[in-house]
Amino acid sequence: MSLVFFGYFGGMVAITSMLVVALRNPVYSALSLLVMLFHVAGLFVILHAEFLAAVQVIVYAGAILVLYLFVVMLLNVKEDDRYHSQWRIAAVVCVPLVIESIVLLSGGAGSTGHDSRSLESGPHGGIAADNTLAIGKTLFTTYLFPFEVASLVLLVAMIGAIVLAKRDFSESREL
Amino acid sequence: MTEFGLRLAISLTQIAAVMGIVVITVLILTLAERKVLGWMQDRMGPMEVGPYGILQPFADAIKLFFKEDIIPAGANKFLFTMAPILCLIPTFIGFAVIPWGPNWTFEIGGISVKPFIISDINIGILYILAFASLAAYGIILGGWASNSKYSLLGGLRSAAQIISYELNVGLSIVGVLLLAGSLSLVKITDAQAGGFWNWFLFALPAPQIFAFVVYVISTVAETNRVPFDLPEAESELVAGFFTEYSGLRFAFFFLAEYANMMLVSCVAAALFLGGWNAPYPGTILALVGLPSFAWVENTMWFAVKTYSFLFLFFWLRATLPRLRYDQLMRFGWKVMLPIALGNIVVTSIAVFIYQQMK
Structure with missing residues (x-):
């Protein structure tokens, strides 16, 4: 059951965070960021960190993102102004990210695949109470x-x- | 899976009951507001539909339902449609953690059920704050998607106002949380049992009177009511963020505003005024030998507290003129915020000393 929820929240986080940069209309970008923050809060709930989930929604979705929208609406950005050819910087950032994910997926250093105690047993039972x-x-x-x-x-x-x-x-x- | 099914059925029943209560209360409120305003201004209020105009809310609902639904030509259709729903849903979700009556549990087919609360989660009040903060999106997006200068200005004003005053709501609650030592609305209400001197408004070691005043003023501002109704100031902005809305979508904004008023009243009753606890220890019905009906008395007390708070909204509307925008901001940040912060400091010191003495 929790795996299904994790799949849903994780998938939505991945999709919406791509939409944030891919959508042409800045207001839609801000809204997909809102959906993403919500699903991150959902991930926190799955991990029994309800407090973090609530704070995530209050601080990021409730305050910071409203200010983003505020600025986006006040500036009334033209859709084309937002796009500059920055693919060189993007490539430089992407290379370490790709290497990291390959290392993680192949079960190298820092992977939690074999050692999932921190999620399963750990101090989880005591913390979940309050x-x-x-x-x-x-x-x-x-x-x-x-x-x-x-x-x-x-x-x-x-x-x-x-x-x-x-x-x-x-x-x-x-x- | 049958246990899951039974739990789902019970939850859905509870949700339907609470939705029903909220919608009926909103219907009553629309009539009550016009009647109260009428009496305060020495006139009758609506009198035509039904005896003393008590069927007026239904007439209004039918009128709004059958009105033409206009979407302006330049509007962003998707967001224009989404905005009223975004405004309504967060408000309704908040009612899930309100304790309407005593903290009882009974068993149905092996599952324990709490009849007077949909979900007793241990971060109840944070949950309400989190969803209340989302109601701002409906207003801003509605204003922006209408593609009208009045709507946009109303939406932006509302964004600034809601963020500023939400902070004060959150800070004014902290004192109560320090006294109760919990974020769960059920535990907070239980901590106030046994007479009105135990309500957090008056309770030792730190009466939350200042926090209550800050909470009341900030919630009036957060629900966009007079004297803080700048987002919809008709003398400057036609009707603010819902200038372009008509028919059912307008009804959604209307419903959201009144449901939001009811939500903040319920929270005020639960946090400061003892929730469903009577102002005297125990209940009268339990004393006369009907303890199984004591919940009627308790829920009635909750209703009385909530409705008195709602009456305050109407009273303010009939009494006070609207503030200017810079006055509103200065008042929020330079008067309300220091009072709320000072209250937290005083309450924490008082609670600390009280615990040391024990």
């Missing part, structure tokens, strides 16, 4: 330092964004 609690405890004990560093970096980024936006605004008004 994974919100588990995530909170792990974040504030084991990963406390990285957590604080991350929040500090985000705070700095936020202040930076406000300073940059504000300066632009006051300059344009002086003109």
Whole structure:
């Protein structure tokens, strides 16, 4: 049963993420990104990470993607403006990706094919009861330092964004 | 497979019952809004259809159903059709985790059934927030797909407004979550049992009065109601994002707005006002020797709380003028957000001290 769901969610994620770059209309691209984010949340649910699934939908689908749509609609991009011939860069990016997937599929280093304990038995049973609690405890004990560093970096980024936006605004008004 | 079939049948029955309740409530609300507004403005409200106009909602529904369904020539047909549905579905999905009555379970053919909630998931409130945040897509896409400047402006305004105020809704809830120690609406409601002094609105160690005020104001803004109805401000934008909509598609937007109002009222009742718990310990029906009918009293209390909250929406609409757009944004970010954040800090400190003392 869970394999069927995994197949569905995984397949939809693959298809919709290709559609994001392949579709001509930027609004349709944003919408297929929305569908993709939903199916990634579905994958989280299969892995019994309901908290992550909800946060995924709230943060990415509910806030960030709405802003994308906002910008796309305000700019009203012409369909042709979006396409530049970037196939050289694409090729450079593709080569390592192809090598990686070949290595993974052939069961080389980093593959989880033989060692699927982390998904099957592992700490799964304990976490499934209340994974919100588990995530909170792990974040504030084991990963406390990285957590604080991350929040500090985000705070700095936020202040930076406000300073940059504000300066632009006051300059344009002086003109 | 029979067990699966039975479970499916029970779930579908529950879903049908909840859908029925929601749609009937929306019908009542459309009439109640016009009647309440009428009384507040010293007039009668609708009086023609049926005695005292009580059949008006059905007349409205039939009218909308038979109206011509117009799609503007320049519109994006696919998204224009999708938008009202995208608006409606997330709202209806949210009702799946609302506890309508006591947390009972009974067995049918070896499966335990909770009669008053469709699905008791342990992230209930996050689930509602997640789907509530998706309702914005219906509005933005409806505005954009109409290919009209008024619709587009209404949709964009609505996007900015919903994102800004959704944040405040989420933050105002955090205090309640700290007090209850759970994200499940069933557990949150259970934690408020035994009298109104245990409701999180008044409960020690940290009464959530400020959080409740922030929640009320932010939900009014999130449901696009007066005084925050800028996305559909008729003096500036004709009718905002649904200017170009008519007939059944317009009815969908209308239904979504009222269902959304009902959803936020149910959440407010469950989080701050004790859900289905009566304002006194226990129930009267249990005291007079009918404990098996106590659920009637409990569900009635839930209905009373929800409808009082809905009345507040109408009251605000009859009382307050519309804000200006920059005032709305400044109010959301510079007044509501600091209050909500301050409430979280105070509540966490109070809960910590309370736990140390125990």
